[in-house]
Amino acid sequence: MKIGLVGYGKMGKAIEQILIERGHEVSKIVNIDSPSVLQEISPENTDVVIEFTAPESAFNNISTCLTNSVPVVSGSTGWLDQFPEVERIVEENKVGFFYASNYSLGVNIFFKLNEYLAKLMKGHDYNASIVEIHHTQKLDAPSGTAISLAEGMMSQMTEKTGWVNEETSDVSKIGIVSERIENVPGTHDVTYESEVDTIKISHVAHSRKGFAMGAVLAAEWLHGKEGVFSMNDLLEL
Incomplete structure (x- = not known):
């Protein structure tokens, strides 16, 4: 071609x-x-x-x-x-x-895993958040992948009404924290946290x-x- x-x-x-x-x-x-x-x-x-x-x-x-x-x-x-x-x-x-x-094939599998976990978490009063880390040349924040993850979570959890590009204590919002560090291809952590425990899934890219x-x-x-x-x-x- x-x-x-x-x-x-x-x-x-x-x-x-x-x-x-x-x-x-x-x-x-x-x-x-x-x-x-x-x-x-x-x-x-x-x-x-x-x-x-x-x-x-x-x-x-x-x-x-x-x-x-x-x-x-x-x-x-x-x-x-x-x-x-x-x-x-x-x-x-x-x-x-x-x-x-x-x-990334792995990220797209991660998207599906993320949606399944969000479905299980629905209605259980966990604060949901995402941390995305990329190289310093990435100009936009949050990453498109982080936004896709947040949208996947919201599609399964009607109590989550939106996302914000910062930490938040508002349980109705998904907080996305964006970090830029030299030579990081892409890392995404999805975390659910309550007073009694924390559940986390991650995808870490090793190269482009x-x-x-x-x-x-x-x-x-x-x-x-x-x-x-x-x-x-x-x-x-």
Whole structure:
């Protein structure tokens, strides 16, 4: 396949290495120094784009590719208030779009475990919280993965009415604490705490390779499909 990379930071470079190892061609590379290359991406030279960029540029990158009828796999976070517009563009252009806040197989299993635990915890008066730790280059907080975890918890626990990006004593809210530490690929801890005990589940990434591989697998899977998809579709979770 001919795959374009929109975003060429550490994640983009990790994805490029896996693409080459799996026999794919990197058709175009768009980075902060070459934004005009985005306009060159078309179905004639690119089968799928993999996009990992900053929150402020993600929507423009995604919508430009989709409008040009090029399928997109995106892992960018911090732009999801514009997701309905992306869905409209996908339908209008009959193209494929794949989004995940985290492409790690382990994290997506962790999402399901998190929802199951939240279902068991419903109505038992525990304070629920999340701590997410990432490298200092990650610009958005909380992480998209932490938000997905909080939303999964709220889907099972009607007593949790929202999340806040700080510690909180309000038992109706899920507190998310964001920490940025050099060279940490990604750690997420979900904790339920009461006066008598604490229950905790964790996911710790050891490198970016798991995220990069998941994005490449998503691009291979998306080729030739129309519609909006997620890791639940790819992994049949």
